[in-house]
Amino acid sequence: MKVVVVGASHGGHEAAHEALTRYPDAQVTVYEAGDFVSFMSCGMELFLEDKVTDRDDVRNFKPADLEKFGGKVLTQHEVTGIDTDAKKVTVKNWATGEVLEDSYDKLILSSGVTPATIPVPGADLDNVYLMRGRDWATKIYDKLHDDAVSSVVVVGTGYIGIEAAEVFAKAGKKVTVIDLIDRPLGNYLDAELAEKVRVELEKNGVNLHLGHTVAAFEGDGKLAKVKDDAGQVFDADLAIVAAGVKPNTKYLQGTIDLDQRGWIKTDPYLRTSAKDVYAIGDAILPLFAPAGQPAPIALASTARREARYVIETMTMDKPARSFAGVNGSSALPVFDYNLATTGVNANNAAKMNLEIASSLYEATIRPEFVKEGNPEISVKLIFNPKTHAILGGQVLSKADVTAHANTIALAIKGKMTLEDLAEADFFFQPGYDRQWSVLNLAAQTALGQIPSV
Numbered sequence: 001m002k003v004v005v006v007g008a009s010h011g012g013h014e015a016a017h018e019a020l021t022r023y024p025d026a027q028v029t030v031y032e033a034g035d036f037v038s039f040m041s042c043g044m045e046l047f048l049e050d051k052v053t054d055r056d057d058v059r060n061f062k063p064a065d066l067e068k069f070g071g072k073v074l075t076q077h078e079v080t081g082i083d084t085d086a087k088k089v090t091v092k093n094w095a096t097g098e099v100l101e102d103s104y105d106k107l108i109l110s111s112g113v114t115p116a117t118i119p120v121p122g123a124d125l126d127n128v129y130l131m132r133g134r135d136w137a138t139k140i141y142d143k144l145h146d147d148a149v150s151s152v153v154v155v156g157t158g159y160i161g162i163e164a165a166e167v168f169a170k171a172g173k174k175v176t177v178i179d180l181i182d183r184p185l186g187n188y189l190d191a192e193l194a195e196k197v198r199v200e201l202e203k204n205g206v207n208l209h210l211g212h213t214v215a216a217f218e219g220d221g222k223l224a225k226v227k228d229d230a231g232q233v234f235d236a237d238l239a240i241v242a243a244g245v246k247p248n249t250k251y252l253q254g255t256i257d258l259d260q261r262g263w264i265k266t267d268p269y270l271r272t273s274a275k276d277v278y279a280i281g282d283a284i285l286p287l288f289a290p291a292g293q294p295a296p297i298a299l300a301s302t303a304r305r306e307a308r309y310v311i312e313t314m315t316m317d318k319p320a321r322s323f324a325g326v327n328g329s330s331a332l333p334v335f336d337y338n339l340a341t342t343g344v345n346a347n348n349a350a351k352m353n354l355e356i357a358s359s360l361y362e363a364t365i366r367p368e369f370v371k372e373g374n375p376e377i378s379v380k381l382i383f384n385p386k387t388h389a390i391l392g393g394q395v396l397s398k399a400d401v402t403a404h405a406n407t408i409a410l411a412i413k414g415k416m417t418l419e420d421l422a423e424a425d426f427f428f429q430p431g432y433d434r435q436w437s438v439l440n441l442a443a444q445t446a447l448g449q450i451p452s453v
Helices: 010-022 041-048 063-067 134-144 159-170 191-203 300-313 346-351 403-413 418-423 438-446
Strands: 002-006 027-031 072-074 077-083 088-093 099-103 106-109 113-115 128-130 151-155 174-179 206-210 214-218 225-228 233-235 238-241 245-247 277-279 330-334 337-343 357-364 376-383 390-397
Touching: 002 010, 010 027, 010 063, 010 106, 010 300, 027 077, 041 134, 041 159, 063 072, 128 134, 134 159, 151 159, 151 233, 159 174, 159 191, 159 206, 159 330, 174 225, 174 233, 191 206, 191 330, 191 337, 191 376, 191 390, 337 403, 357 438, 376 418, 376 438, 390 403, 403 438, 418 438
Parallel strands: 002 027, 002 106, 027 072, 106 277, 128 238, 151 174, 151 238, 174 206
Antiparallel strands: 077 088, 088 099, 113 245, 214 225, 225 233, 330 337, 337 390, 357 376, 376 390
16 A cells, blocks of 8 residues: 655654554655654744754654654655546655656645735735744744844734744843734633733733734835734834634645635545545644534644544545544643633634533632642633533643643543533542542532532
């Protein structure tokens, strides 16, 4: 069996590894357009802050990790077209200019996404940067340590934008964040938790200019100012655009079915419209399990789960099970806060027309007599108002409580209700938690009960 994988990031790496280890006789080739394999963009903040063993270690794998199993990893090789009838791919070798063809029995598309640019005047000025991939990470690192850069404008209040704002603020730069959304991390956190993040960002010198869009980048060849849609102007030696992504699927047009925005269409088994061609990763809309609907979920963990499923089932005419879907679980530090989310929140529920109810529980993590290391925690639960099925959750604290989101994710996966979580059996030790876990107490609160301490 000859397996060709397009793209060497999280999903591509997992697909190749699984194919090589599950099917020892398989011939596996990975084509990667870039010259560096598998940079981990979710490690960007650690990369910028020199909190890694080596800058070249911020990656999923090295080619040798697959080559030792007999796989081939070809960098600077871009798949530019597919002939699904002949089962061949056309590949451009950017190092030599050569164009070659390769055949496949199974083709796995993991070509990912590219950062979205803003179609406004001045977007092509020097020092208007994107924030994704190793090349941009290296350029941003240099600017972080450049004394000539004193004012930075970040466009976008998602994870990537907030990471950029924090890194540059810690470096002593004047940072302004611009976004149309009215609260930081508004796609991930409900209003109560997002408000705590807003206060934390502003306390650390980040200027939040929300409810506005960028109208223009201004400067004579090099960025000097950023103007918003109301005409307000901000000094800027550097702008970092973190305003979303678009699927990298132009090369598939006319060959594989795409939706109107360019996402690859897949069936419940992650098969595309072409026989023996599968798609995984950021360029598809996987099943968002708690909502029962497809949604864009650009996470490394999602891509790897999709890849594992595809390799497990790709030799079956009809797999026994469809892809189970994902919860979209993620976490982030913001200065002194640690936050994590999973599943449905107020923002995506509104977009998907889901009927939800929610409840917020706040207390100290441990019993009140514990005087040190006992910060407050906020737990937001999202649930079905009729069945009480748990659909999502958010946790935030100045302690690292992010693992609680994994527990909520398991509750979603196991189709647990508030009643189940209210009585779930967790350990107790006052140096760590309460006799009723904070998740027990959050569920009891959601049920309208007055929880005991």
